[in-house]
Amino acid sequence: MCKNRILPFGKTLKSYLKEHGEKRPNVSLYCPDKSCKKRILYKHGRYFRWATTKYQCILIPIYRWYCPICEKTVSLLPNFLVPWARVVTASREAAFNRRRKGISFEKISKSIVSPSIGGISATTIKRWWNRYLAQIGRTSIWVAGRLIHFGEMEDLLRFHSKGVNPTYLDTLEWFYFLLQKYAHYFQFNPSLMGYLSFLNTHLPAELRL
Structure with missing residues (x-):
């Protein structure tokens, strides 16, 4: 094993x-x-x-x-890889950020991996996105728990736009709010690598993104 x-x-x-x-x-x-x-x-x-x-x-x-x-x-x-993906984490995160802006899976697929090395399908991007959304709630709770452990005094749930019956996208926005706070505690600058390469070094295996 x-x-x-x-x-x-x-x-x-x-x-x-x-x-x-x-x-x-x-x-x-x-x-x-x-x-x-x-x-x-x-x-x-x-x-x-x-x-x-x-x-x-x-x-x-x-x-x-x-x-x-x-x-x-x-x-x-x-930290630029996860076990289940051959595409580096920064590129996957770029795909997620573009999807958050409403860009189509087809258009995203053409910008993530060049056709000169085989490209990547819109179906694969969609699968990444669906997995990401399905995981984001549990990962957000973990990040919120760590922030409380660090001494965060704010009511973090209050910043969730819809604390009751939220959509995946509502939770996604809350996740990025938490992530910015979490990165601040480590003085991490996401401008070069994005957030996920950094976060995956901290997360339990079942919560990696």
């Missing part, structure tokens, strides 16, 4: 390849299984997977670690 962690290894695909194309990240990891009592993991090889930007589709190494007690492996993904 393999688990995935997302850590900030290189801000971009290019910088990741420069730093870790042939060199494993220098990190010490503990097994996430509580029964293993924070056993230090062993280095355990690597595998390759595709990462796609607008104009490039490149095989990159993903490094693994192994727990000798539970025999599970942990793969470390750079």
Whole structure:
């Protein structure tokens, strides 16, 4: 069984390849299984997977670690990827932002991945969007909980435009309100990478976007 962690290894695909194309990240990891009592993991090889930007589709190494007690492996993904998507997170977030503005899936698909490297279908963009909307409520609650933990004193739910029976889009706007506050606590500037690459390094696996 393999688990995935997302850590900030290189801000971009290019910088990741420069730093870790042939060199494993220098990190010490503990097994996430509580029964293993924070056993230090062993280095355990690597595998390759595709990462796609607008104009490039490149095989990159993903490094693994192994727990000798539970025999599970942990793969470390750079923060510009998530386990289920080959398109980098910044490009997926750009698609979400354009859809929020009402741009059609067809038009978005033509701007995210160049046809010169195979392009991407409007159906795929729509699938991303539907998954994103379905997930956003649970992720928003997690972010709100962390803000309260940090000492946020405002009534965060009051800023939800429709606290009762909201639509997905209502919750999406609330999510971005929370996200701006959350990023502020870490002095994170989203102008280069967007919010999601940053947030996915914090989120539990089941809430990643």
